[in-house]
Amino acid sequence: MSITQSLYPIIRKQNLARGVYDYTVHCPDIAAEAVPGQFVHIRVPGFQLRRPISICGIDRERGALRLVMEVRGEGTEVLSRINEGELIDLLGPLGHGFTLLPPEKKAVVVGGGIGVPPLLGAISHYGNNGTAITGFRSASAVILQDDFKAAGARAILCTDDGTAGERGFVTAALQKLLESETPDIVYACGPMPMLRAVAKMAEEKGIVCEVSLEERMACGVGACLGCACRTVKNGVEGYSHVCKDGPVFNSREVVL
Amino acid sequence: MADLRVEVAGVPFKNPVIPASGAFGFGREYEKLYPLSRLGGISCKGTTLNRKDGNPPPRIAETPAGMLNSVGLQNPGIDAFIEQELPYLRTKDVTILANVAGSTVEDCIEIARKLEGTAVDMIELNISCPNVKEGGAAFGSTPQMAAAVTKAVRGATSKPLMVKLSPNVTDITAIAKAVEAEGADAVSLINTLLGMRIDINTRRPVLRNNTGGLSGPAIFPVAVRMVWQVANAVSIPVVGMGGISSGKDAIEMMMAGASAVQVGAALFADPYAPLHIIDGMNAWLDEKGIGSVREIIGTVQPW
Ligand SMILES: Cc1cc2nc3c(=O)[nH]c(=O)nc-3n(C[C@H](O)[C@H](O)[C@H](O)COP(=O)(O)OP(=O)(O)OC[C@H]3O[C@@H](n4cnc5c(N)ncnc54)[C@H](O)[C@@H]3O)c2cc1C
Ligand SMILES: Cc1cc2nc3c(=O)[nH]c(=O)nc-3n(C[C@H](O)[C@H](O)[C@H](O)COP(=O)(O)O)c2cc1C
Ligand code: FES
Numbered sequence A: 001m002s003i004t005q006s007l008y009p010i011i012r013k014q015n016l017a018r019g020v021y022d023y024t025v026h027c028p029d030i031a032a033e034a035v036p037g038q039f040v041h042i043r044v045p046g047f048q049l050r051r052p053i054s055i056c057g058i059d060r061e062r063g064a065l066r067l068v069m070e071v072r073g074e075g076t077e078v079l080s081r082i083n084e085g086e087l088i089d090l091l092g093p094l095g096h097g098f099t100l101l102p103p104e105k106k107a108v109v110v111g112g113g114i115g116v117p118p119l120l121g122a123i124s125h126y127g128n129n130g131t132a133i134t135g136f137r138s139a140s141a142v143i144l145q146d147d148f149k150a151a152g153a154r155a156i157l158c159t160d161d162g163t164a165g166e167r168g169f170v171t172a173a174l175q176k177l178l179e180s181e182t183p184d185i186v187y188a189c190g191p192m193p194m195l196r197a198v199a200k201m202a203e204e205k206g207i208v209c210e211v212s213l214e215e216r217m218a219c220g221v222g223a224c225l226g227c228a229c230r231t232v233k234n235g236v237e238g239y240s241h242v243c244k245d246g247p248v249f250n251s252r253e254v255v256l
Numbered sequence B: 001m002a003d004l005r006v007e008v009a010g011v012p013f014k015n016p017v018i019p020a021s022g023a024f025g026f027g028r029e030y031e032k033l034y035p036l037s038r039l040g041g042i043s044c045k046g047t048t049l050n051r052k053d054g055n056p057p058p059r060i061a062e063t064p065a066g067m068l069n070s071v072g073l074q075n076p077g078i079d080a081f082i083e084q085e086l087p088y089l090r091t092k093d094v095t096i097l098a099n100v101a102g103s104t105v106e107d108c109i110e111i112a113r114k115l116e117g118t119a120v121d122m123i124e125l126n127i128s129c130p131n132v133k134e135g136g137a138a139f140g141s142t143p144q145m146a147a148a149v150t151k152a153v154r155g156a157t158s159k160p161l162m163v164k165l166s167p168n169v170t171d172i173t174a175i176a177k178a179v180e181a182e183g184a185d186a187v188s189l190i191n192t193l194l195g196m197r198i199d200i201n202t203r204r205p206v207l208r209n210n211t212g213g214l215s216g217p218a219i220f221p222v223a224v225r226m227v228w229q230v231a232n233a234v235s236i237p238v239v240g241m242g243g244i245s246s247g248k249d250a251i252e253m254m255m256a257g258a259s260a261v262q263v264g265a266a267l268f269a270d271p272y273a274p275l276h277i278i279d280g281m282n283a284w285l286d287e288k289g290i291g292s293v294r295e296i297i298g299t300v301q302p303w
Helices: A026-035 A074-080 A116-124 A145-150 A170-178 A192-204 B078-092 B103-114 B143-156 B174-183 B217-233 B247-256 B273-288
Strands: A004-017 A020-024 A041-042 A051-054 A055-061 A065-070 A087-092 A107-112 A131-134 A152-157 A184-188 A208-212 A228-233 A235-240 A248-251 B006-008 B012-015 B018-019 B041-042 B060-063 B067-068 B097-100 B121-126 B161-164 B186-189 B193-194 B211-215 B238-241 B256-262
Touching: A004 A026, A020 A087, A026 A065, A026 A087, A026 B217, A041 A065, A051 A065, A051 A074, A055 A116, A055 B078, A055 B174, A087 B273, A107 A116, A107 A170, A107 A192, A116 A131, A116 A145, A116 A184, A116 B078, A131 A145, A131 A170, A145 A152, A145 B174, A152 A170, A170 A192, A184 A192, A192 A208, B006 B256, B018 B273, B041 B238, B067 B217, B078 B097, B078 B103, B097 B103, B103 B121, B121 B143, B143 B174, B174 B186, B174 B217, B217 B238, B217 B247, B238 B247, B247 B273, B256 B273
Parallel strands: A107 A131, A107 A184, A131 A152, A184 A208, B018 B041, B018 B256, B041 B097, B097 B121, B121 B161, B161 B186, B186 B238, B238 B256
Antiparallel strands: A004 A020, A004 A087, A020 A065, A041 A051, A041 A087, A055 A065, A208 A248, A228 A235, B006 B012, B060 B067, B067 B211, B193 B211
């Protein structure tokens, strides 16, 4: 597995929702190595630290990666002003991706807000056997629904205020689904309380659950030990590192 | 192509650029990007007698032109370093600095003894880590303590001994003189400066440890000043670090009196930073027609 760092051209930029940008970056060397769930570390002009952003889509033929990023603070604000045709400095692919079962297995992804993009790559693997439960604040924040459908997945949309899809949280939708079906694996990415709830539901049913975690990072490659998260390995609790051992973890191995 | 070779306390380095302790692990991760043999040396992650878990996260906070860290010396312990990291590193044709961090003088002695006879080229005794409750910075904060721990480790090792100094003191030259008097072969500086950031929305410090060590370009002028003061106060070699991110920064640090430099936070913006710094130094020396980097050490002409 090799890691590359270079300046790559943005070949397409779209505004998906307020403050949410969808970039397609031509980076054949990273695209050739990347798997769903991994991330890239993006240099922000004028800032000391790179910003970790998950890989949303991988197009090996075109040598391109898709990155969906929400403006959250100063760094992502600067990144959001980089336009089509300009260059962006990526380091990647980094970390461990999702465990993909044979595509005939049944998979469910559960995502909240900006936690949704990394799940697209995972669910695409399962075609019609995939279900995507995604949740957003309201209709104006909804992203990627057409992409989930195009990937063959059944898309269950939830909004907090009921302005699109079902009213309520993704956890309620998952609970309902689990009453009638037993998927082989559940993948989750989003806010910590959501991850906790999803992991608990899956574990109670004996379903394998993988969660994608976030932590503040410096190096992104596993050298500085900055991005620690609590894990249990062989019954012993200690720190693992999100950038190297994750960002995807088995829910039974992490202390959420 | 200028001659970039330097020597620190008799230890040869291919070039003066050494990734700093804590920023580079034990080299494995960056070896995926470039051969470690291109580096002057490697200062390994600070290693304690027993494995150490480190501080709870968040451990990283960004700051203007820099960053805070409160990793808290997470490391696998000296035995794991010797058994699992050193055999790999010694095949990489690069000068190896073991960064030793004890929480007591006895620990430091034992770690140094364990390193006798290993492939480690030099011991960098860290008396300056700001992120651990016992030992660490406490050793580095008074000349008496710094002298005592240096003396003890000096007695326990035949390897070249470099003592890494804390900037979080009133007079760093007094500490430097104290460790020189007890037999340190070199000093390295600076470790991080203590800092803090607060999230004004939650009124909580960004770091779970509340405070952490500041590094990156923000501390460069402080580091240049301290290296210059220490180089003038002692006659042993000085290795300079703190905010170096370009070849010109490295040249400046060497003019202040450093015989070699270390690079930490710059790696996080640019993982190739050490190589870019080496190239930048070389280009500058060639442009000025200077044949060897050794010619610039300590050549600042103060007013
Ligand atoms: C593995 C991983 C994958 C991610 N994938 C995506 C994605 O696909 N799309 C997306 O929009 N966002 C993603 N994020 C979150 C994104 O990295 C942060 O929103 C971003 O770093 C915020 O930077 P800022 O300068 O705008 O915010 P500021 O708050 O100004 O940032 C200050 C510092 O804190 C760090 N920081 C702040 N929030 C986070 C966070 N949630 N996680 C990690 N570091 C943070 C920043 O990197 C920076 O070092 C991911 C995070 C991780 C760890
Ligand atoms: C994440 C991180 C971890 C560090 N860990 C250590 C350590 O274990 N031992 C040590 O002596 N210094 C440690 N340092 C300090 C650096 O070696 C260096 O002295 C300091 O960061 C200043 O250099 P810079 O500005 O180039 O980063 C660490 C620094 C960082 C950023
Ligand atoms: S960010 Fe450096 S170890 Fe993860």
